[in-house]
Amino acid sequence: MGRILFHVLVAAMLVFLLAPVILVIPMSFSADRVLMWPPSGFSLKWYAQIANERGLIEAARNSLVLAVIVTAATLAISLPAALAIDRWRFAGRDAILALLTAPLLLPTIVLALALLIIFVGYGLLGTWIGLMLAHMLVTLPYGIRVLSTSLSTLPASVEEAAASLGAPPSSVFRRITLPLMVPGLVATCAIVFLVSFDEVVISLFLVGPQLTTLPVALFRYVESRTDPLVAAVSTLLVVFSLAIVLVLDRAVGLRRAVGK
Amino acid sequence: MTEAHLVLDHLEKRFGAGPPAVASLSLDVRKGELLGLLGPSGCGKTTTLRMIGGLAEATAGHILVGGRDVTTLPPHKRDMGIVFQNYALFPHMDVAGNVAFGLEMRKRPKAEVRERVERALEMVHLQGLGHRKPRELSGGQQQRVALARALVIEPSILLLDEPLSNLDAKLRDEMRTEIRDIQQRLGITTIFVTHDQVEALAMCDRIAVMRAGLLEQVGTPYEIYETPATPFVADFVGRINRIDGERDGNGEIVAGPFRLRAAKPGRAGKVTVMVRPHRIHVATDAIGPEWNSATGTIRRATYVGDVLACEVDCGGATLTVERHTHPGLPIPRGGEAVTLAWRVSDTLAFDRPAALSADAP
Numbered sequence: 296m297g298r299i300l301f302h303v304l305v306a307a308m309l310v311f312l313l314a315p316v317i318l319v320i321p322m323s324f325s326a327d328r329v330l331m332w333p334p335s336g337f338s339l340k341w342y343a344q345i346a347n348e349r350g351l352i353e354a355a356r357n358s359l360v361l362a363v364i365v366t367a368a369t370l371a372i373s374l375p376a377a378l379a380i381d382r383w384r385f386a387g388r389d390a391i392l393a394l395l396t397a398p399l400l401l402p403t404i405v406l407a408l409a410l411l412i413i414f415v416g417y418g419l420l421g422t423w424i425g426l427m428l429a430h431m432l433v434t435l436p437y438g439i440r441v442l443s444t445s446l447s448t449l450p451a452s453v454e455e456a457a458a459s460l461g462a463p464p465s466s467v468f469r470r471i472t473l474p475l476m477v478p479g480l481v482a483t484c485a486i487v488f489l490v491s492f493d494e495v496v497i498s499l500f501l502v503g504p505q506l507t508t509l510p511v512a513l514f515r516y517v518e519s520r521t522d523p524l525v526a527a528v529s530t531l532l533v534v535f536s537l538a539i540v541l542v543l544d545r546a547v548g549l550r551r552a553v554g555k
Numbered sequence: 556m557t558e559a560h561l562v563l564d565h566l567e568k569r570f571g572a573g574p575p576a577v578a579s580l581s582l583d584v585r586k587g588e589l590l591g592l593l594g595p596s597g598c599g600k601t602t603t604l605r606m607i608g609g610l611a612e613a614t615a616g617h618i619l620v621g622g623r624d625v626t627t628l629p630p631h632k633r634d635m636g637i638v639f640q641n642y643a644l645f646p647h648m649d650v651a652g653n654v655a656f657g658l659e660m661r662k663r664p665k666a667e668v669r670e671r672v673e674r675a676l677e678m679v680h681l682q683g684l685g686h687r688k689p690r691e692l693s694g695g696q697q698q699r700v701a702l703a704r705a706l707v708i709e710p711s712i713l714l715l716d717e718p719l720s721n722l723d724a725k726l727r728d729e730m731r732t733e734i735r736d737i738q739q740r741l742g743i744t745t746i747f748v749t750h751d752q753v754e755a756l757a758m759c760d761r762i763a764v765m766r767a768g769l770l771e772q773v774g775t776p777y778e779i780y781e782t783p784a785t786p787f788v789a790d791f792v793g794r795i796n797r798i799d800g801e802r803d804g805n806g807e808i809v810a811g812p813f814r815l816r817a818a819k820p821g822r823a824g825k826v827t828v829m830v831r832p833h834r835i836h837v838a839t840d841a842i843g844p845e846w847n848s849a850t851g852t853i854r855r856a857t858y859v860g861d862v863l864a865c866e867v868d869c870g871g872a873t874l875t876v877e878r879h880t881h882p883g884l885p886i887p888r889g890g891e892a893v894t895l896a897w898r899v900s901d902t903l904a905f906d907r908p909a910a911l912s913a914d915a916p
Contacts, residue, residue, distance in 0.1 A: 452643035455610050456701075458630040459637040460657035460708060467631075470656075474647045 316533055323526035330523050341527040351528065354512035361423070361508060362492040365430045369487045370480070372431075373438030380439070381446040392443075396436045406432065407500040414501060421503015429497050434487040441486060445479025446472075485543045489536055559583035560744045561607070561712055566616035568602050568768075576602045578768040579616070587742040589735070591759035593749055595791065599768040600748045601716055607746060608714050609633045620711055631660075636705030640717040642697045644689040650676070650700050651685035657708035675707040678737060695726045702734065706741065713738070713745040719754060731758055752792045756780065764788045786905045789829045796835075796874050798828045799907070808904060811872035815847045817904035825907040832864065832877040834901040837893050848896040849874070853887050867893060 318332070323341060325334035345351065379385075380392050398406060410429050411420070419425030449472065457467045495510035502511050509532075517525055561584040568577040577599040584590045592600035605611035607618060609630035618626045625633055636657075645653050651672050658668045676682050679699035689697055698718060705713060718734070719727045735758045738745050749755050755762050756776040764771040764779060764787075772784035783789035790797065800810025802823050808815045810828045817828065830847075842848060851869035858880070865876045865887060876895060887893070 450641065450643060452639045452641060453645060455608075455630065456637060456639060456643040456704075457645070457656065459608055459610070459633070459635055459714075460704065461631050461634070461660035462656070463629075463631050466660065471645060 319526050319529045319533070322523055323530040325523040325526070327523065329521045330526065334523075341523045344524050345527060345531075348524070350507075351509070351512050351516065354507050354509045357506060358492050358509040361426055361430065362488045364423075365427055365434055365491040366484050366488045368427065369431055369434045369438045370483060373435055373442050373483065374480075376435075377439050377442035377446055381443050392439075395439050398432050399436045403433075403496040407497040410497060411500045420501055421506050423506065425501055426498065426506070426508070429501055430491045430494055433494065433497065434490050437486050437490060438483050441483045442476070442479050445476050445482075449475050481543055481546065485539055489539065493536075558586070560586035560588075560621060561746070562617075562619040563603070563607070564617040564619065566603065566606060566618065567614045568599070568606060568611060569614045575614070575768050577606070580765075580768075580770055582763060582770065582773065584744055584746065586744055588760045589738050589745045589747060589758060591747045591749060591755040591762040592765060593752060593755040593762050593792070594765035594771075595750060597767075598765040600750075600765050603765070604714050604716055604746055604748045607712070608635050608637050610637075634708070634710050635712045635714055636708060636710035637714045638698075638701045638705050638716065638718045640720060642689075642701040642721075644697055644700055644704075646689055649686050649688055650681065650692070653689065653700055654685075654704045654707050657704065661708065671707055675703040678706070679703045679733075694722055695730065698722060698730060702737070706737070706743070711744070713743050715745060715747045717748055717750070719749070720751070727754075734758070756792070762792075764791065766791075783903065786827050786829060789903055789905075793831060794875070794877075795829045795831050798872050800826055800828055802826045802904065812870045813847070813849050813872065815902055816899045817902045818900045819904070821904060821906055826904045827907050829903040829905070830874075830897050830901055832875040833862075833879075835874060835876040835895050835897045837865070837876055837878065837895060842896060845899050846896045847899055847902055848894065850892065850894050853889055853891045853893055855889055856887050858886055865893075867895060869895070 321337075322330060322332065322334060324337045324339065325331075325341065326336035326338040327334050376395070380388060407429075410432070414420050414425050414429075419428070453475070454467050454471055457471045458464070462470065493510060494508070495514060498508045498511050499514065502508060507515075509528075513525055513528060563580055563582040563584075566577060566580040567575050569575045580599075580603060582590075592603055594600045602611055606613045609625070609628055609632075613626055616626070617624055620633075645656065648656070654672045654675050655668050658671060663671070672685065673682070676685060679702055681696060681699050681703065684692070684696070689700065692700065698721075701718070715734070719730055722730060731754060747755070747759060756779070759776060761773060761775055762779050763773045766787050772779060772788045774782075774784075779788060779792050783792065786797070789795050798810040798813065800808050800813070800815075802808045802817075802821060802825075804823045806816065806820050808817060808826055808828060810826075813828075815828060817826075849869050851867040851874070854866045854868045854873070856866075857864045861880060862877050863880050863884065863886065867874045867876055874895065
């Protein structure tokens with residue numbers, strides 16, 4: 296009885312969470328000129344139309360490049376940070392971990408406004424470096440969290456065993472710690488990439504006429520036009536994200552990596 | 556007697572404020588000896604092992620191996636093989652990879668590594684399993700891999716941290732003999748941490764009993780069992796009856812309902828008397844100056860196959876008495892009156908106020 300109720304509850308939550316995403320897919324095959332439900336006919340014309348939208352394609356390329364750079368940079372910072380936080384007992388360790396996680400607790404709009412005010416003074420608006428720094432503010436907490444979880448589930452005795460067998464610290468890290476962290480590293484990459492690729496609020500404040508990201512470009516598009524092209528783009532994005540997550544899950548077991 | 560191979564000299568470990576986890580521990584371990592560190596959890600035995608292996612820093616004192624001070628050496632320079640309680644195998648490497656790791660770190664040529672790994676696996680009866688992953692092995696097999704991995708580097712000292720505690724009872728007995736065999740064959744100096752007194756008695760050349768960071772007694776299994784230095788050792792190693800009493804100037808002890816003589820003379824004053832259950836005889840005519848005796852009624856008899864245990868109420872004190880069984884042995888019923896007798900030489904007496912310090916036995 297309790298089990299059935301539980302399953303019903305889970306199903307209801309899934310429907311609630313997925314309904315908007317699922318609704319977008321039939322709408323993307325609409326033959327209508329405006330977004331409406333239900334579509335009066337189906338076609339692939341809006342997918343074909345994407346190719347003509349230079350702005351969107353440019354923005355998508357920017358987002359992709361930005362997400363890759365942000366992922367690499369986040370990994371480069373959060374791996375040593377997670378190692379230090381997990382392995383060393385130093386004064387203010389908990390405070391630093393809390394501070395690094397703090398950006399997640401602030402409303403994004405507050406963060407975005409603060410960044411806007413700061414970036415104006417340094418001429419960082421509409422620049423790659425500005426967007427990269429802003430995205431990393433949000434992705435670093437994820438990176439450090441996932442990597443320190445991954446590290447803390449790694450039994451210390453395995454590394455100690457390696458050391459006792461004659462491995463200096465650098466060898467222990469290369470031969471033992473790093474290989475055992477692979478699931479965590481892959482999960483970090485996936486999460487950070489998707490967070491950056493998907494980021495809209497902060498980007499909205501910081502992009503410029505020369506440099507915009509896909510979510511922002513889509514947002515602008517919807518402001519002025521109401522045709523089903525956005526549904527087609529959204530469907531492609533859903534498929535893209537889903538593919539990343541599925542491949543990762545197959546490769547390393549995402550659930551294990553996030554350390555449920 | 557050969558010279559000490561491992562010397563612990565006033566070794567101390569403190570974690571923050573409070574009493575030290577290990578306090579001024581001094582111990583000599585001879586070459587080829589298997590020394591057990593025995594004690595309840597939290598007594599500092601694992602911390603001591605970790606300090607020897609370089610996994611925990613000593614707050615004070617020195618560790619010497621073959622005369623060389625290794626106190627501040629990092630673990631990878633200590634040349635010690637460690638077998639962990641949870642085995643700590645490398646999950647991403649196969650069995651052969653695990654065993655080869657130490658040799659690779661020593662930059663041995665490939666052919667030599669392969670040959671020595673093979674020999675090590677043979678030694679622990681795992682030949683042919685080199686390509687398995689640790690998670691595909693049973694607990695006992697993982698244990699053997701851990702042992703092979705630690706031994707293949709031919710370390711100067713082998714450290715075993717409760718290596719048998721995760722195995723089931725039958726396998727534990729088997730591994731006990733096997734580890735002891737290998738240790739003696741290789742003649743490797745070994746420190747064996749355990750909380751299991753049977754394990755310690757069965758395997759070790761000498762046992763160091765620890766309690767709350769302090770060394771209570773060091774001795775052979777026989778010495779530890781027959782002449783415990785403190786009530787704690789007597790109580791921790793084997794089962795024992797305990798009665799508080801007082802010794803008069805003639806050496807006679809009045810403890811509860813008993814008037815007793817103890818194995819060793821001592822000062823007059825408060826004492827704790829201890830006697831092992833299986834050293835007490837039931838309904839014998841063994842009476843004389845070398846015997847202590849008492850009368851009582853049986854409160855409960857428990858038959859567990861090889862042993863019959865009786866609780867005997869002696870009017871103010873209860874003694875547990877054990878005897879080996881044989882076919883036809885009558886199982887006494889509750890309420891039966893019995894006469895008990897045990898040798899004066901089996902009667903241990905400890906001065907009570909001073910009993911907690913680790914004086915000479």
